[in-house]
Amino acid sequence: MTTYDVGGVRLPRPFQIRRVSHIGLNTVDAPAMLKCYRDHLGLRSTDSSENLANRLDPDGEHLTAEGAREMHFLRYGADHHQFVLMHRQLWSLIDPEHASVTINQLSWQVGNLAEVAGAVDYLGGEKQRILRSGRDMPGSNWHTYVLDPNGYTDELTFGMEQVGWDALSKPRTYWDSLRHRTFPDLPIPSEFAEVEGRPAGELGTGFRPQAEEEGYAVDGVLLARPFKVVGLGPFSIVVDDLDESLGFYRDLFGFQVRSRATHDGVDFAMLSCNSGHHALALYAPEVRERVGLPAGTSVFGVGFQVANHRQLLDAVAYLTDCGYAEVDVPAELVPGFSHVTHLRDPDGNLMQLYFHQRQLPPGADDGVPPSMVGPASSWPQTIDAPVDVFGGEIFMGPWG
Numbered sequence: 001m002t003t004y005d006v007g008g009v010r011l012p013r014p015f016q017i018r019r020v021s022h023i024g025l026n027t028v029d030a031p032a033m034l035k036c037y038r039d040h041l042g043l044r045s046t047d048s049s050e051n052l053a054n055r056l057d058p059d060g061e062h063l064t065a066e067g068a069r070e071m072h073f074l075r076y077g078a079d080h081h082q083f084v085l086m087h088r089q090l091w092s093l094i095d096p097e098h099a100s101v102t103i104n105q106l107s108w109q110v111g112n113l114a115e116v117a118g119a120v121d122y123l124g125g126e127k128q129r130i131l132r133s134g135r136d137m138p139g140s141n142w143h144t145y146v147l148d149p150n151g152y153t154d155e156l157t158f159g160m161e162q163v164g165w166d167a168l169s170k171p172r173t174y175w176d177s178l179r180h181r182t183f184p185d186l187p188i189p190s191e192f193a194e195v196e197g198r199p200a201g202e203l204g205t206g207f208r209p210q211a212e213e214e215g216y217a218v219d220g221v222l223l224a225r226p227f228k229v230v231g232l233g234p235f236s237i238v239v240d241d242l243d244e245s246l247g248f249y250r251d252l253f254g255f256q257v258r259s260r261a262t263h264d265g266v267d268f269a270m271l272s273c274n275s276g277h278h279a280l281a282l283y284a285p286e287v288r289e290r291v292g293l294p295a296g297t298s299v300f301g302v303g304f305q306v307a308n309h310r311q312l313l314d315a316v317a318y319l320t321d322c323g324y325a326e327v328d329v330p331a332e333l334v335p336g337f338s339h340v341t342h343l344r345d346p347d348g349n350l351m352q353l354y355f356h357q358r359q360l361p362p363g364a365d366d367g368v369p370p371s372m373v374g375p376a377s378s379w380p381q382t383i384d385a386p387v388d389v390f391g392g393e394i395f396m397g398p399w400g
Helices: 030-040 051-056 088-094 113-125 172-178 191-196 242-252 287-291 309-321
Strands: 004-006 009-011 019-027 044-049 071-075 083-087 103-109 130-135 142-147 153-158 216-218 221-223 229-238 256-263 266-272 280-283 299-306 339-344 350-354
Touching (some): 019 088, 019 299, 030 071, 030 083, 083 088, 083 103, 113 142, 229 350, 242 256, 266 287, 299 309
Parallel strands (some): 019 083, 229 280
Antiparallel strands (some): 004 009, 071 083, 130 142, 142 153, 216 221, 266 280, 339 350
């Protein structure tokens, strides 16, 4: 068996996925989805871009729907973007072969730039369809993109731009010079050196979102909503062939299978890339009818972690007041959580809200207690602390 030296550790591939990075959705109603995820869920705008639309449809003949010309980049933390929205009209110009796919991309962070470079050769050697490799703007993260068996775009990425205390993203005047259409020879200059060479007057000209009225006291901080999103994932997707998809994500990408099961006629599998119960959930197509998803959708749901149990209760109450309905999802289909509920977004995808995901060593999830599902109004105001309640990634930095 071939092994690779990855930072002094022998691994079966030249990279190791550490965590979810970001997800992109192809939407049929861009204004409503932006209102949902930015104005109601509380993700911050970091940038918007018309570059692809201007290049692919300069005369405006094809992109006729409201919001079809702009991509929106949103975040909850310091990473430049953790959630991306693109209109399906624009997506159909980018990838006509997979125009019906509602996942724009599933992005996974590896440990360093050399791992991204190693993945380019490795995936090509495994005869995978590599879409492109290099560096995109905005966000300035290095990447390689590859298609999974369902036609979904997966990205291995490193080096996402970090947005600091001033909430400014990199100026647009940086975009052309920092973009790479192909992967460069390594090593490259540090990001500090890149910025050091730019005119000082440009530094303060990046995008900054508008301030919001902060009317809620949330655990000692005034915020615009009674909760704070502090984590992203898992990503839950619908796949055509569960065995084939498992072969891709387990054998090629290195995910570990926590569990595989069938409930109410739906086959599914939970996969992990770190100590969290799962970062990726694969569901057979029957799940669409079982939980009322749109016909043909690629997305079951996207997980959003809030800061604590009380905020989870407040988040569900706030979002239902905003008009998003809780959806009945059987606990058997969503293992690995303490308490979890699902609300439907304007496109019909599920927003999966939780506070605590079970933390486990590598291997199967034998003995994990079942998840408590909604309606959240039936949950207690306080819960006994699970033994692993403060495990996993922690949110770094201030909430506002």
